[in-house]
Amino acid sequence: MIVGEQKxxxxxxxxxxxxxxxxxxxxxxxxKTCFAGGEDEVAVLASSLRLACKKDGKEIYIEExxxxxxxxxxFIQEGAPAITRNESVLSLACGAGVQALARRFVKTPVLPGxxxxxxxxxxxxxxxxxxxxxxxxxxxxxxxxxxxVTRCAKKLLNGPCGGSQNGKCEVNPETDCAWQMxxxxxxxxxxxxxxxxxxxxxxxxxxxxxxxRKMVREDHMI
Amino acid sequence: xTKDFKPKITLFHCINAFGDADEFALDDKNTCEIxxxxxxxxxxxxxxxxxxxxxxxxxxxxVMVCPEGQCRYLxxxxxxxxxxxxxxxxxxxxxxxxxxxxxxxxxxxxxATVNQTMENVLKNLAVIGPNPAV
Numbered sequence: 587m588i589v590g591e592q593k594x595x596x597x598x599x600x601x602x603x604x605x606x607x608x609x610x611x612x613x614x615x616x617x618k619t620c621f622a623g624g625e626d627e628v629a630v631l632a633s634s635l636r637l638a639c640k641k642d643g644k645e646i647y648i649e650e651x652x653x654x655x656x657x658x659x660x661f662i663q664e665g666a667p668a669i670t671r672n673e674s675v676l677s678l679a680c681g682a683g684v685q686a687l688a689r690r691f692v693k694t695p696v697l698p699g700x701x702x703x704x705x706x707x708x709x710x711x712x713x714x715x716x717x718x719x720x721x722x723x724x725x726x727x728x729x730x731x732x733x734x735v736t737r738c739a740k741k742l743l744n745g746p747c748g749g750s751q752n753g754k755c756e757v758n759p760e761t762d763c764a765w766q767m768x769x770x771x772x773x774x775x776x777x778x779x780x781x782x783x784x785x786x787x788x789x790x791x792x793x794x795x796x797x798x799r800k801m802v803r804e805d806h807m808i
Numbered sequence: 809x810t811k812d813f814k815p816k817i818t819l820f821h822c823i824n825a826f827g828d829a830d831e832f833a834l835d836d837k838n839t840c841e842i843x844x845x846x847x848x849x850x851x852x853x854x855x856x857x858x859x860x861x862x863x864x865x866x867x868x869x870x871v872m873v874c875p876e877g878q879c880r881y882l883x884x885x886x887x888x889x890x891x892x893x894x895x896x897x898x899x900x901x902x903x904x905x906x907x908x909x910x911x912x913x914x915x916x917x918x919x920a921t922v923n924q925t926m927e928n929v930l931k932n933l934a935v936i937g938p939n940p941a942v
Binding site for chain 2: 626
């Protein structure tokens with residue numbers, strides 16, 4: 587899932603300052619799971635902003651609405667009446683959700699309320715970790731399902747650096763060494779011979795370094 | 809702050825900590841106005857409910873939970889404690905002052921703790937003053 591973090595109240599107050607009628611729009615998919623932009627977070631933010639504005643003597647009207655998925659037109663449409671009733675939309679979705687709204691509602695300012703952080707997993711309750719860099723050329727089959735591009739601080743593709751201690755990364759001792767995990771996992775899978783496979787230098791053109799990416803599926807186009 | 813400031817207090821309490829606020833005669837008409845909200849467990853106290861209490865005009869909000877290790881549902885009071893800390897942080901960020909929100913542990917029927925908490929809360933609110941967002 588995409589992991590995000592809600593912006594601070596002070597930053598959000600600055601962003602919404604020019605507007606008096608605001609719709610806070612949540613997204614019920616990724617950002618809900620990481621407690622940044624689901625229905626509950628929309629309610630808390632709305633309440634916080636109402637209190638903050640009242641304290642500052644600023645008149646404001648805040649409406650709340652959460653769609654199932656903000657990055658798809660089909661779901662966004664449900665929010666159309668609420669969007670047209672307000673001067674601007676404060677989106678609690680990831681950057682894709684904000685831009686999908688902005689594309690669909692050209693004349694309404696769409697403002698970000700969340701910092702999109704990374705693609706990750708829920709490691710344990712309340713802890714999210716980055717697991718995928720979206721590099722566009724996945725080699726997880728060789729690495730036993732553990733990505734050194736994302737999880738090794740040095741992005742090494744052909745074995746460990748030798749600097750890890752007790753299974754922890756020398757760059758950040760709180761991070762598990764990706765290569766230690768890869769080797770342990772390959773051992774469990776009986777695929778230690780994968781370590782002999784030479785992985786050539788990565789072609790980063792498939793990543794964001796090659797500019798914004800586009801995927802076309804002709805078979806699904808109408 | 810005016811001398812005749814009579815704080816409005818919303819008290820969220822776990823029914824296992826005490827069944828009914830009235831039995832403690834908490835609402836001292838001369839010093840404060842209390843609105844109580846009973847919960848089957850303090851873990852029901854969500855952040856938005858605490859904020860809405862302030863939106864509804866409360867000058868202070870108290871959350872009364874069972875002592876740690878004695879929650880009927882094992883960790884409800886721990887969850888409540890974490891949520892209260894989170895909302896205190898939000899109140900500070902908003903500029904409302906996190907000290908308006910209090911959490912106290914009390915054993916079932918321990919009226920002395922309730923009275924002590926009320927005394928501390930009223931003392932604090934006398935310093936902080938009324939809710940500026942009303």
